[in-house]
Amino acid sequence: MVRLTFYGGIREIGGNQILLEDGDRSVFFDFGLSFKRYKKFYEEYLKPRAGSGLLDPLIMGLLPPLKGIYRDDLQNSEIWKHFHASPFV
Numbered sequence: 001m002v003r004l005t006f007y008g009g010i011r012e013i014g015g016n017q018i019l020l021e022d023g024d025r026s027v028f029f030d031f032g033l034s035f036k037r038y039k040k041f042y043e044e045y046l047k048p049r050a051g052s053g054l055l056d057p058l059i060m061g062l063l064p065p066l067k068g069i070y071r072d073d074l075q076n077s078e079i080w081k082h083f084h085a086s087p088f089v
Helices: 035-041 055-059 079-083
Strands: 002-008 017-022 025-029
Touching: 055 079
Parallel strands: none
Antiparallel strands: 002 017, 017 025
């Protein structure tokens, strides 16, 4: 059965994060940045911490906590402990 899940882009400009699943196959479409949520935390002079990898964007809700889709070099062994209660991890 085919399933669509929207993690962003609903009632906003930008931030499209659409997951299409069919059986054991899945594809992300248009994995964009939510400008509205991004501007809550960052401004022109305030940028994400490079050393935090994905931790800050995941905790702030800028990225969905989906284990297994992000580059390994942006993750550390402790990152997914913050999301143990999430149904997506």
